[in-house]
Each structure stands twice: as C-alpha cells, then as structure tokens.
Amino acid sequence: MTALNQPARRLASNELRPMAQRRSIPRHVREIFEFRELLASLTRKELTVRYKHSALGFVWSMIQPLFLLVVYTAVFAILGAGFPRFAIWVLCGLLIWTFAATAMLTATTSITANASLVGKVKFPRAILPLANVGGALTHFLLQSAAFAGVLLVTRHSVDWTYMWLLPIALLVAVLVVSGLALLLAPLNVMARDTMHLLELLVMGWFWMTPILYQYERAVPFLERHGVPGEVLLLNPFTSIIITFQRAIYGKSEIEGIILLPDNGPFWYLGILLATGAGALIIMALALKVFDRADANLAEAL
Amino acid sequence: MSYDDAAPSGTEAIVVDNVSKVFRISTTPVTSLKERLLGMGRSHYKEFPALTDVEFTISQGETVGILGHNGSGKSTLLKCIAGILTPTSGQVLARGRLASLLELGAGFHPDLTGRENVFINAAFLGMPRKEIANRFDEIVDFAGLEQFIDEPVKHYSSGMYVRLAFAVAVNLDPDVLLVDEVLAVGDEVFQLKCMSRIKQFQDEGRTIVLVTHAPETVRQVCDRAIVLDHGNLVIDDEPGKAIRVFREYIHGTSQTAVDTKALVDSPLAVGDVQIHHDHESVRRHVHVGESVWVDIDITTTRRVDDAVLDLEVTDNEGRVLYHVDTDSLDARIAPIDGNGSIRIDIGRIGLLDGEFPINLKLIERSTGRMLDWKERAASFEVLNTTRADGTVAFDVTVRS
Numbered sequence: 001m002t003a004l005n006q007p008a009r010r011l012a013s014n015e016l017r018p019m020a021q022r023r024s025i026p027r028h029v030r031e032i033f034e035f036r037e038l039l040a041s042l043t044r045k046e047l048t049v050r051y052k053h054s055a056l057g058f059v060w061s062m063i064q065p066l067f068l069l070v071v072y073t074a075v076f077a078i079l080g081a082g083f084p085r086f087a088i089w090v091l092c093g094l095l096i097w098t099f100a101a102t103a104m105l106t107a108t109t110s111i112t113a114n115a116s117l118v119g120k121v122k123f124p125r126a127i128l129p130l131a132n133v134g135g136a137l138t139h140f141l142l143q144s145a146a147f148a149g150v151l152l153v154t155r156h157s158v159d160w161t162y163m164w165l166l167p168i169a170l171l172v173a174v175l176v177v178s179g180l181a182l183l184l185a186p187l188n189v190m191a192r193d194t195m196h197l198l199e200l201l202v203m204g205w206f207w208m209t210p211i212l213y214q215y216e217r218a219v220p221f222l223e224r225h226g227v228p229g230e231v232l233l234l235n236p237f238t239s240i241i242i243t244f245q246r247a248i249y250g251k252s253e254i255e256g257i258i259l260l261p262d263n264g265p266f267w268y269l270g271i272l273l274a275t276g277a278g279a280l281i282i283m284a285l286a287l288k289v290f291d292r293a294d295a296n297l298a299e300a301l
Numbered sequence: 302m303s304y305d306d307a308a309p310s311g312t313e314a315i316v317v318d319n320v321s322k323v324f325r326i327s328t329t330p331v332t333s334l335k336e337r338l339l340g341m342g343r344s345h346y347k348e349f350p351a352l353t354d355v356e357f358t359i360s361q362g363e364t365v366g367i368l369g370h371n372g373s374g375k376s377t378l379l380k381c382i383a384g385i386l387t388p389t390s391g392q393v394l395a396r397g398r399l400a401s402l403l404e405l406g407a408g409f410h411p412d413l414t415g416r417e418n419v420f421i422n423a424a425f426l427g428m429p430r431k432e433i434a435n436r437f438d439e440i441v442d443f444a445g446l447e448q449f450i451d452e453p454v455k456h457y458s459s460g461m462y463v464r465l466a467f468a469v470a471v472n473l474d475p476d477v478l479l480v481d482e483v484l485a486v487g488d489e490v491f492q493l494k495c496m497s498r499i500k501q502f503q504d505e506g507r508t509i510v511l512v513t514h515a516p517e518t519v520r521q522v523c524d525r526a527i528v529l530d531h532g533n534l535v536i537d538d539e540p541g542k543a544i545r546v547f548r549e550y551i552h553g554t555s556q557t558a559v560d561t562k563a564l565v566d567s568p569l570a571v572g573d574v575q576i577h578h579d580h581e582s583v584r585r586h587v588h589v590g591e592s593v594w595v596d597i598d599i600t601t602t603r604r605v606d607d608a609v610l611d612l613e614v615t616d617n618e619g620r621v622l623y624h625v626d627t628d629s630l631d632a633r634i635a636p637i638d639g640n641g642s643i644r645i646d647i648g649r650i651g652l653l654d655g656e657f658p659i660n661l662k663l664i665e666r667s668t669g670r671m672l673d674w675k676e677r678a679a680s681f682e683v684l685n686t687t688r689a690d691g692t693v694a695f696d697v698t699v700r701s
Contacts, residue, residue, distance in 0.1 A: 019394070
C-alpha cells in the first residue's frame, strides 16, 4: 500500500457519472447537504463581511430591536393607539418578519451578484440563496437574544404553555423562506425585474400580516366585508407570527381587547403544521424549478 | 494492498460523449420583464454553435492538453467537463473527485483574510473543513504567504492572490484536475512550483486536463493534445502532431487565403525545402555549435534575375530569433530560369534545445513583388548537450 497509487485506486472504484443532469428532489437535497460546510462558510462570510469594518460588529444586530422598542413605544404613546406593552407585541412579529424579508430580498440577488462564481465553479447553486437565509437567520437569533434580555429586564411574563411551539414556528418559517428564496433567485436571473417587484411586494405583504395590528381585529373586519377570516391564514407568515405573539406576548386578550384566538396551543400547532405542509410543497416546487433553471444559469448570467 | 489493486491503465476518467453546445445569443439583451412580455412569440435569438459533436475519452492518469485559439470552444468544453455548463446534446461522464481551476480565486472575497478565503474557496471545491484545517499549513507554505495569511486579500498583489488560489486547488487531493490558462501566471519561481506539482500529480496517476493556447505548455507536460477549431475537434493525437495541426489551422484562418491570391501568377515557386547537417545519418538533431544547410528547390516560369531571399529562424512559438535577407548579407542570387536551387549555410548554431522552423520569402527586387512565401518551410532540431538552460548558447567560463 503506497500513497502513490491511492488516487488511482479511488478513481477506479468510483462510478462514471454524468457531470450535468437533472436531479430528483431527494438527490438535490442530498447534494445540498453534502455541501453544508460551504453553506456554513458562506453564512459566516455574510456576517463577517457585514461587520468587517465596524467596531461593535454583531452588537449592531442586537441594538436594532432595542432601538425599535424605544421608537415604537414612543410613537404609539403619542398616537394613543395600541395597548399595554405594545412595543413588545410589535417585536414578537417584527423580528421574524425582518428575518423573512431580509432573507428573501438578499437571496433574490444571490445568484446575479455572484455571477462570476456561478460561471466558474461547480457547486450546488442552491447554496447561494440558502446562505442568505442562513445569514438572516443568524441575525434573527442574535436579535432574539437581545429581545429575550429585554423581556427579562422588563419582567415580562411569557406564556409557557405556548413556548414549546416556537422552535416549530421557526422551523416552518425557515422552510417557507428557503422555498421562496429558491424560487426567487433563478427568477431574478431570467428577469431582473423580480428584485424590484419583490421590494414592493414585501412592503405590501408586511401590512397584510398581523404584525402592527392584532389578528382578532383583522378577522371581524374581513367578515364584515363578507370575507372569511381564515383567509388571513393563507398568508404563511400569519400562523408563524401569531404563534410568536401568543407565546411571547403571553395573552390572548388585554384590557378587554381581544388580540389572538384563544383556542389552546394545539390549535396553533395545527395551523403551523398546515403552513409547514404548504412550505414543503413550496420547497419541492422550488427545488424542481431551481434544478430546471440550474442547467442554464451559467449561460443566462 | 499492492500495486495490483491499482486501476488498470486505460480506465476512463472522463468520457466526452458526442457533446454539442449551442449558445443562444440574444440579438438584443432581454433581461427585463417588459421586454420579455413584449418580445413573446418573436425570436430574439441567434444560435451560435460553440461545440459540435465533440467526442473523446481521457484515461485515468493521462495529461491532456486542449489547444485552440480564442473562440474555438476550448473553454466551453472545459466548462462542460467541469459540469458548469450543460451540453445541448450528448453528455460528459467523469469519475472521482474533480477540481476545476477555471479562474484562480473565484469566490475570494476581498474583505476577508487569506485564511478565511482559503476555507471558503476549499468549501466551494467540496473539501470538508476538517480536511482543509489539516492541510492549511501546507497550503500556506505552498503559496509562500505565511506572513500575509491574516491580511485581507484586497491588500494582496495579483501574484499573491493567484498563488493562494492555486495552492488551495492543488492541495485538494483531486482525482481529476481541470486547468484553464492559469499556469502562465505568477513569477517564475512559482511557475516552477506549479509545474513540479503537476509532475507530481502525474506521477500519482491523477488525470489532468489543461486548456491553453500556448503549445509550449502542451509540449512540456501533456501526453496527448486535442485541437479545437470553431467548436470542432480537429485532431486528437500526440502533442507534436497536434501542435503542428494547431498552427496550420491558425495560419489557415489568418494568412494563407490572402497570400495565395497574391501569389497566383507568380513566375517563381519554392519547391522542396530541406535542412541537412553532417551527422544526419546517425541522428536527426544537431548539437550546439554545429552547422546546418538549407536546400531550396526553385522553379520559375520565366527567367528571374534579381530575386532576394529573406530568411527567418523562429522558435516553436513563431517568435523570430533571427532575420536576414540576401541584400543585407551582400549575397546575390544567381538568375534562375526553369529549375534552380539555392543553398543557405547556417554555421555554428548558437541555440539550445528545441525545434527551430525557418520561414522563407522570395522577393523580386526590381518590382518589389512577393514571388513566394513559405512559413515553416522546414525546421531543424537542436539537442542541448550542455547543462545550461534557456534559448541562446553562450561560451561561459568561470574563474575565481
């Protein structure tokens, strides 16, 4: 046994395989999994690059929610809208929304921004948008840590009977966002308008999601106009965000204002799982579309 | 385990199976949705065949050069082999771990340090982080960048950049290495390092595919060469033959067409050109310091009184090493009527290793007209018996 002929042996034992071919969904997933270290590296790179020349670094990520907390508290105190601890309510939804919006917006340009790379190096291109999701997720986790600090300091009591739903909600959010990221990135290669269109859509989407207002306020409004309130749940972020609100804000009503459905944790689990199922369908579709687009990405750029 | 376990030579590492690649070039760049919607149903594309039915197999352990001028499809072919482009028809099959060096430092981020970039770059090439960590010192050592590895790469010189990228790629333990025009970069010391690493790869039985437009590189390292022209495989043969064909194709597209036209009713034509030397019965080549002579057969359709012979000795790249004409030599070509011959003696050849083609031109002095012109009319080969290196031979002695 010598080191000398080792590559030769290994080569002979490997199958001849096509260099470019359509992948089935499981194959595509496996390929992405094989390159998980690249995903981790690129995610790390996102963060390193973002905070490269700043003295405080990732602390900026954590300062943001604190700042927003102050701003929202002040603004809604002046407007007189809202209800007690309104800023905490807003942050419950806003942090996860920021994650989703940042991930989608950055992932959309991930392939076009890395054009030279896509044309020169062979790797599963799905890694690029997913790395943006990873970057945004890390950002979200940092902000959540800061938010948790705020909750501790303000002696806010969360509802522990709902807290176990949060990892599930986050997982569903990651699935939805990853699926959308994989759909948007190749679309932006074909038409750069995708980016601009998305910026508008994300803004509209924000207001269609019960973040600044409460779910139970939107439902009767819709029903008064002859639209079933469940329509809100078609927005995948609704179930995720109301779960966060229910668990962290901890109340379904306050001072006579009904905020959220009071159907118990399993109702929330149910809507999360339904969203999760939808997310899996989006994901499968996205992988299919991505694979189809992949063959021509290097040329289209 | 023993060598018997090694794959039998002849196992394919890469099979290029009838590969064609057609690029669709849009006549107007259609990248916005508006244009897309408005342009629906209309064809905005021109088809451009970059590769046409290319077929060959590369055995494991072979080093194959792909030669071609710009636009011949050689880089497209390499990208198809690497799996970056998908062939329009046909397929590429490959075995083992493939590392492609299509552009050094693709994926380097200027703001990140050399160290961070090594890890990212290696991850792009599919190398596990643990393995990179194990080889990290080796990589840095190979690149010779110990002092700068924690600097952002935007402060690197282009040479340093390239060295680091190459170091990552060759330390990846690839079974198949695909290289595109990147060996010509870096300083000489680094180039030697690259070459010796490639030699080492060859000894280890790894497969190398090298894309280049420099025939010298092919001659130096390849076992075989493939010549592409306008997307067609022209020849797949040993380097010497392939390089000759490559040159013919280059000249074929650039000059012959014009010149044959000009020479159509020239009264004079150069026939057979042969180079001889005193030892040709025992060896093909000459040694440094020996002489050769060139015999040129000439035929004329009328009497030519005042021909001037122009001689160029070039290296294999076509660079002119020596240029002279009979006027400058104060030599006179005797009038030729019908058949004639010219002999040129070239004494004391002061060249080291290599093959040296000659170009001949005959001009009529009175009219200034080109009578005949022959590029690479013949060539002679010099074998360097000394231990010196380079192009030109000097008499060097050292005293102390």
